[in-house]
Amino acid sequence: MSAERIGEQVTVQVGGDVDLFTATELDTVLAQVQTWVVPGGGLRVDLAQVQFLSVAGMNALNTASGRCRAHEIAFSVIGASADINRHIALAGLRHCLT
Structure with missing residues (x-):
């Protein structure tokens, strides 16, 4: 994972598999x-x-x-594959997608 700040926007780039073992790292980052x-x-x-x-x-x-949301910061998920977008939407997290 890597993060880049440009102005008021921060983008976190994630790669590989995000599973039970790596999700905690994602949450921390x-x-x-x-x-x-x-x-x-x-x-x-x-x-x-x-x-x-x-x-x-x-x-x-x-x-x-x-x-x-609690800190008035816009949150979005970008660049996900069609399959991952579909799973996110099915999980009721469509509000995270842009």
Whole structure:
């Protein structure tokens, strides 16, 4: 995982599989980089390099979305494959997708 800040926007790039073992790391990274974003800014999670996203990974995204909402930070998931987008939507997390 890597993160880049441009202005008020932070993008976290995630790769590989986000499963039960790596979802905790994703949650930790998202919580840390959220502190880089000022209210009114945005946190984007780029899943273009993710091949598998487990329920634990979706839970990490949903948790991050809630934290951002509480601090008036826009949250979005970008770059996900059609399959991952479909799974996110089926899990009721369509609000995370852009």
